[in-house]
Amino acid sequence: MSGIWGVIGGTGLSALDGLEVEGEEFIQTPWGAPSAPVVRGRIGGQRVCFLARHGHPHRIPPHRVNYRANLWALREAGVDRIVAVNAVGGMHPALGTGAFCVPDQIIDYTWGRASTYFEDDLEAVTHIDFTSPYDEPLRQQLLEVLHTQGHRCLPGGVYAATQGPRLETAAEIRRLERDGADLVGMTGMPEAALARELGLAYACLALVVNPAAGKAAEVITMEAIEAVVAAGMEQVKLVLQQLLKDSPRL
Structure with missing residues (x-):
């Protein structure tokens, strides 16, 4: 392992506080341009590469994100494990607004997205094992923090x-x-599967920013979501900072 962490920032996380920035690079890939430059730096001595999933500023909708380019760019930057931050809606009773979830399974309801690296000019058909879509040791590290x-x-x-x-x-x-399902979001796939195809350890840190449709009497408004995102992403940054500082150097 290279010892370089990757963090993919979702809605509300277009920059990573506490990152001692050493530079940034816009990495071209065979799959096109990623959403944003890869920002290189250190947190607590750990090498980190940060990429804003929706661009910086936040402008790329979920179905237009170039997931293949994003994951490829992080791997090219030397990343071997990724924490993906996702803003989600909560369905499970324990997932009220402001709660966290570190999911262990995923169901893909998306369509029309470029979802694999294995499709053209192949020497052989490739099927990845996706029984457990998230890296368990990485999940456990997140849960401990x-x-x-x-x-x-x-x-x-x-x-x-x-x-x-x-x-x-x-x-x-x-x-x-x-x-x-227990939580709902728009960016979990094909990101998780692409990470597996590239051999990258990948886990999701999900923040509940609203009750899912029909779970509350109030109409879901972007103003209410943005208020939760603003406060919740400050907590996300603290989680990521401790995760990186507490992890052994490789």
């Missing part, structure tokens, strides 16, 4: 990845619940 910092957290769960950019209907959320 969340526990230490006293956050409300669901230690596992099923992430439903929907197409977006619209929010879901109440009927769609009921369907996702019947399928076994």
Whole structure:
């Protein structure tokens, strides 16, 4: 392992506080341009590469993110493990607004996204094992930090990845619940699968920014979501800082 961490920032996390920036590089890939430059730096002595999933400023909707270019660029930068930050809607009773989840499973409801590196000019058809979509040791590291910092957290769960950019209907959320999902977001796939195809350890740190459709009497507004994001991402930054500082140097 190279010992270089990757952090993919989602909604509300277009920069990483505490990062001693050493430079940035816009890495061209065979799959096109990534969402933003890869920002290189250190936190607590750890080498870190940060990439803003939706661009900086936040301007790329979930279904337009070039996930293949983003993951490829991070690997080219020397990253071998990634913490992906996702703002999500909560369905599970434990996932109220402001709670965290480190999911252990995912269901893909997206469509039309470029979702694999293995499709053209292949010497052989390739199928990755995706039984457990997230890296378990990395999940456990995240959970330990969340526990230490006293956050409300669901230690596992099923992430439903929907197409977006619209929010879901109440009927769609009921369907996702019947399928076994606990939280819903728009960027979990194909990102997790692409990381697996590249051999990168990958885990999701999900912050609940709103009750899923039909889970609260109030209408979901972007103003309410943005207020939770602003406060919650400050907590996300503290989690990431401790995760990196506490991890052994490689």
